[in-house]
Amino acid sequence: MIRPTQVPMREQDPKARVHNFEEVPFGYTPEEAVSEAERCLQCKRAPCIQGCPVNINIPKFIREIREGNFRAAIRTIKETNNLPAICGRVCPQETQCQAVCTLGKKYEPVAIGRLERFVADWEYEHGVELPEVGKPTGFRVAVVGSGPAGLTCAADLRRFGHAVTIFEALHEPGGVLMYGIPEFRLPKKIVRAEIENLLRMGVELRCNVVVGRTVTIDELFAQGYHAVFVGSGAGLPKFLGIPGENLIGIYSANEFLTRVNLMRAYLFPEYDTPIKIGKVVAVVGGGNVAMDAARTALRLGAERVVVLYRRTEAEMPARREEIHHAKEEGVEFEFLVNPVRFLDSSGRVSGVECIRMELGDPDESGRRRPIPIPGSNFVIPVDMVIVAIGNDPHPLVPRTTPGLATTKHGTVVADEDGRTSREGVFAGGDIVTGAATVISAMGAGKRAARAIHQYLLTKYGHAPVQGA
Amino acid sequence: MHLIRKKRVLGPNLVELEVEAPLIAAKAQPGQFVIIRLHEKGERIPLTLADWDKDRGTITLVAQMVGKTTHQLGLEYDEGDVIADVVGPLGNPSEIKFYGTVVCVGGGVGIAPIFPIARALKGAGNTVIGIVGARTKDLLFWLDRMEKVCHELHVTTDDGSFGQKGVVTEPLREILRTRKVEHIWAIGPAIMMKFATLTAQEFAVPITVSLNTIMVDGTGMCGGCRAEVQGESKFACVDGPEFDGTKVNWDLLLARLSTYKEEEKCALERYLAQVAEAARR
Numbered sequence A: 001m002i003r004p005t006q007v008p009m010r011e012q013d014p015k016a017r018v019h020n021f022e023e024v025p026f027g028y029t030p031e032e033a034v035s036e037a038e039r040c041l042q043c044k045r046a047p048c049i050q051g052c053p054v055n056i057n058i059p060k061f062i063r064e065i066r067e068g069n070f071r072a073a074i075r076t077i078k079e080t081n082n083l084p085a086i087c088g089r090v091c092p093q094e095t096q097c098q099a100v101c102t103l104g105k106k107y108e109p110v111a112i113g114r115l116e117r118f119v120a121d122w123e124y125e126h127g128v129e130l131p132e133v134g135k136p137t138g139f140r141v142a143v144v145g146s147g148p149a150g151l152t153c154a155a156d157l158r159r160f161g162h163a164v165t166i167f168e169a170l171h172e173p174g175g176v177l178m179y180g181i182p183e184f185r186l187p188k189k190i191v192r193a194e195i196e197n198l199l200r201m202g203v204e205l206r207c208n209v210v211v212g213r214t215v216t217i218d219e220l221f222a223q224g225y226h227a228v229f230v231g232s233g234a235g236l237p238k239f240l241g242i243p244g245e246n247l248i249g250i251y252s253a254n255e256f257l258t259r260v261n262l263m264r265a266y267l268f269p270e271y272d273t274p275i276k277i278g279k280v281v282a283v284v285g286g287g288n289v290a291m292d293a294a295r296t297a298l299r300l301g302a303e304r305v306v307v308l309y310r311r312t313e314a315e316m317p318a319r320r321e322e323i324h325h326a327k328e329e330g331v332e333f334e335f336l337v338n339p340v341r342f343l344d345s346s347g348r349v350s351g352v353e354c355i356r357m358e359l360g361d362p363d364e365s366g367r368r369r370p371i372p373i374p375g376s377n378f379v380i381p382v383d384m385v386i387v388a389i390g391n392d393p394h395p396l397v398p399r400t401t402p403g404l405a406t407t408k409h410g411t412v413v414a415d416e417d418g419r420t421s422r423e424g425v426f427a428g429g430d431i432v433t434g435a436a437t438v439i440s441a442m443g444a445g446k447r448a449a450r451a452i453h454q455y456l457l458t459k460y461g462h463a464p465v466q467g468a
Numbered sequence B: 001m002h003l004i005r006k007k008r009v010l011g012p013n014l015v016e017l018e019v020e021a022p023l024i025a026a027k028a029q030p031g032q033f034v035i036i037r038l039h040e041k042g043e044r045i046p047l048t049l050a051d052w053d054k055d056r057g058t059i060t061l062v063a064q065m066v067g068k069t070t071h072q073l074g075l076e077y078d079e080g081d082v083i084a085d086v087v088g089p090l091g092n093p094s095e096i097k098f099y100g101t102v103v104c105v106g107g108g109v110g111i112a113p114i115f116p117i118a119r120a121l122k123g124a125g126n127t128v129i130g131i132v133g134a135r136t137k138d139l140l141f142w143l144d145r146m147e148k149v150c151h152e153l154h155v156t157t158d159d160g161s162f163g164q165k166g167v168v169t170e171p172l173r174e175i176l177r178t179r180k181v182e183h184i185w186a187i188g189p190a191i192m193m194k195f196a197t198l199t200a201q202e203f204a205v206p207i208t209v210s211l212n213t214i215m216v217d218g219t220g221m222c223g224g225c226r227a228e229v230q231g232e233s234k235f236a237c238v239d240g241p242e243f244d245g246t247k248v249n250w251d252l253l254l255a256r257l258s259t260y261k262e263e264e265k266c267a268l269e270r271y272l273a274q275v276a277e278a279a280r281r
Ligand SMILES: Cc1cc2nc3c(=O)[nH]c(=O)nc-3n(C[C@H](O)[C@H](O)[C@H](O)COP(=O)(O)OP(=O)(O)OC[C@H]3O[C@@H](n4cnc5c(N)ncnc54)[C@H](O)[C@@H]3O)c2cc1C
Pocket: A090, A091, A092, A144, A145, A146, A147, A148, A149, A150, A167, A168, A169, A170, A173, A174, A175, A176, A177, A180, A181, A182, A209, A210, A211, A212, A231, A232, A233, A234, A257, A288, A289, A292, A319, A394, A396, A397, A428, A429, A430, A431, A435, A436, A437, A438, A439, A441, B219
């Protein structure tokens, strides 16, 4: 008999956790993991594998968990996924591997993400095995950005034996994993450990180097790099373009989260970076970023946090689990509303005027288009606003790399394997797709590493040509 | 880790530092800046590249001690110490070309960033008129350097302790009234740049200013440095820091600079108390 429901994951009590930054779910015990693993049907055609962007052999690693062979399970996962402890926590499993799970047709799907997290955490406790580094090829590859795309590409290039240098603009590596996603969802020690592993594999990391400013891609080639991977991610937060959006107290989610996560503003004044927290905070948007901002504001002491979203809950792009967590913690939601203007009290934001919306016909994305209802305006008094309506691509690399084709949205044009319009320059992750997911950025990094490897071998044969 | 090669006190609450940063020195251009973070718990603050030496691999920064971070830099960091992070050069370079006659106005610590711009403009064949000003004589610095890169130099102090008594807009107005000027650069406190802009507008002379907004990353990621320019939100770190002064919403800029007033005061008082405590022991 198969249990219809997943083994639940124990979590911190919502009342307690809104006062701390510790991780919310505790993770499975070995017994819980084995018990959940027993639910898997071991399907022959395993649709779950196709549902995973990096095609982890899911039935195999679940079978290994069932047999209590956790070491084998983590090895199976790591054949295709370099960052399982991270993906197990932040992957939108419910729309990927678990969405197509056979068991999910009748019952709850297998908790693939939780099992992945379990074995990754198990490995940390019992000793991490580093992937084998290939024989030195003599080729040097530069990787721009240390988000999931850059980290994955760098690791795989090392496996092929290439020398790799990562250039990162900030003082700490990790990209969004470090400055965006909060501690209570992704403990930073996990990200640091992954980066530590990369360094042990011989990847060179240079922080505080802004490619396009400190050094350009053309100069990297002139310095002897044979290929470049651009994983510079999404930057440039979007704003609403409505009156009052530059008032004091209005933050982009990126700024708010960066101050808190990267600069530790929640420890001000012990740490030097300040943050202003309002009593009543409006968060504009409906994605993971909005949920992270809302839950962070609560933890920093806001009395009320209200998420303003212009469609309904069903259309929210955030992961279900995060919406659920946010609600449990007391985040309020106003659906079908859109801000039209911010109110000003001597330079500071004092309210947000909204208009009610209704859903009309579906737009290009297939979601029903929100339409304002004339005359339905109303004001919510707030003293802080966090705008989380998305980011445009990081502008510096495209602006400073002649011949690198971009789309009208500013993303870099690249094929499935990351080849751009410039020979020897590859790209992947959010800089190519626009804001997406950790696992898709990782997948892009992996494919690009393979393409770079092929490119180097085809172009130079087996030994690099000096000065080429 | 960036070694401080040299440190010099320029005046009350004013320090000049020569810092090792070969990559930045090799790329620096007038108008650009760096972001520094002193230590693990430090804030990231922007400082303009006041000078650089490719051969020595160093950059020169001038900092006015206004809050916790700049006080710590001025009081605790000496020759031989290291600054944890220095990143740059950031921002777009000044548009250096032949204009004809140009005026370069530096107010207060703004004298430092205006210096390399004046030097480059002179190098491009312009007739460079310099105007520098400060509240009082002790706060003036680099007059010798400015003299070398300007065809003529006007100096003002608010209290008349040196040069002409008054503010920098007075000689600026005088010059605009009597001479044909093609372009003005003005760098200093926001309020000074605002009034320099109003003066330039009276005479319909184009003016470039450098916005000292609050920044975090300096790479176009956070949006904290936004300013309203011609009714649009612009990011000073990637779209600027230089803008056409006539298009800047100055009141908003001034308001945004006061965002963390209370926190900054608290941090500075706490820090100065710690310094006093350490001195007593
Ligand atoms: C708050 C938040 C929550 C999210 N939650 C989830 C989630 O739950 N699940 C999920 O799957 N995805 C989530 N995402 C999206 C996911 O994090 C991104 O899709 C992913 O990180 C993209 O990876 P990347 O490697 O392309 O870029 P990034 O992670 O953005 O990394 C890019 C790196 O490049 C550096 N860089 C940029 N320009 C330069 C330059 N010129 N020179 C040198 N370095 C440069 C940046 O500083 C950065 O470190 C979230 C995003 C945010 C912001």
